[in-house]
Amino acid sequence: MLPMLPRAVCSLTAQVMGGLSLFHLVMHLVTTTIDPADNNVRLKKDYSEPVPTFDRSKYAHVIQNQYCHLCEVTVSKKAKHCSSCNKCVSGFDHHCKWLNNCVGSRNYRFFFCSVASAAASLLGTMVILLYIFIQYFVNPDKLRTDPLYKEISPKNTWLLFLPLWPVPVKTPVVFSIAVVVFLLAIASFVLLGHLLFFHIYLIAKNLSTFDYMMKTRFQKKSLPVEKKDLPVRKRGAIPQERSNNLEWSQSSSSVEPQRFLLSTLSQQSNVCFIAPAPKTLPQ
Numbered sequence: 001m002l003p004m005l006p007r008a009v010c011s012l013t014a015q016v017m018g019g020l021s022l023f024h025l026v027m028h029l030v031t032t033t034i035d036p037a038d039n040n041v042r043l044k045k046d047y048s049e050p051v052p053t054f055d056r057s058k059y060a061h062v063i064q065n066q067y068c069h070l071c072e073v074t075v076s077k078k079a080k081h082c083s084s085c086n087k088c089v090s091g092f093d094h095h096c097k098w099l100n101n102c103v104g105s106r107n108y109r110f111f112f113c114s115v116a117s118a119a120a121s122l123l124g125t126m127v128i129l130l131y132i133f134i135q136y137f138v139n140p141d142k143l144r145t146d147p148l149y150k151e152i153s154p155k156n157t158w159l160l161f162l163p164l165w166p167v168p169v170k171t172p173v174v175f176s177i178a179v180v181v182f183l184l185a186i187a188s189f190v191l192l193g194h195l196l197f198f199h200i201y202l203i204a205k206n207l208s209t210f211d212y213m214m215k216t217r218f219q220k221k222s223l224p225v226e227k228k229d230l231p232v233r234k235r236g237a238i239p240q241e242r243s244n245n246l247e248w249s250q251s252s253s254s255v256e257p258q259r260f261l262l263s264t265l266s267q268q269s270n271v272c273f274i275a276p277a278p279k280t281l282p283q
Helices: 007-033 039-044 108-138 147-151 171-205 209-222 240-254
Strands: 080-082 087-089 094-096 101-103 157-160 167-170 260-265 270-275
Touching: 007 101, 007 108, 108 171, 157 171, 167 171, 171 209
Parallel strands: none
Antiparallel strands: 080 087, 094 101, 157 167, 260 270
């Protein structure tokens, strides 16, 4: 796509984009190849040995008093034992599965430069493609700046892989490739841009990714439990159910013991029976 740019900026743009890509490649390789382990771990530990298992019945934590029970060495204050790498990383930031390596104080700068250069390269790619899209709808002839286009008469024929291996293709093919690359560049830039600004924020706050995660987790645990709002009851107000029970108890307590007269008449005499009042009022 670079040969479609104006001749005045084509060579300069190629140098800038090529330099960014090369710089990103070098930073990426350096980040993955540097061993971020603590100095004492690198001097003593043999990575060919089998991974030891941590016995929590003996120790509460892997590192206690700056001594790692798995690496069996004294480590620095900000060192953390990475379970994925099975080693104590000095200035532990996080374990990056895309790099297959931990990011610590020894390779953090290279990691940051790798992310920044990748984001800059994607931004440049989007700007170039956006210029080509706009120019195609405004004036497509300005995109045919290469001298080889003088030998091509059809307007809907474009050359790819210029200037080494020119391959003639039709407009839909070039347009489809440009759209796919542009969408992939946008998606990658959003993800890498978020990661880049996140690490800029961490640098400004003098925090590591591990410190930020622990701080966030502690804040979530320290939040008070939300209490459900209870209905406000006016002073002196009594619920309906309780008031009914209260009236019943008052009315039942006010009933004095009554004497019930039960009389049965026989053929010869009257017999009277006096009984106490019942304990519960009849329904």
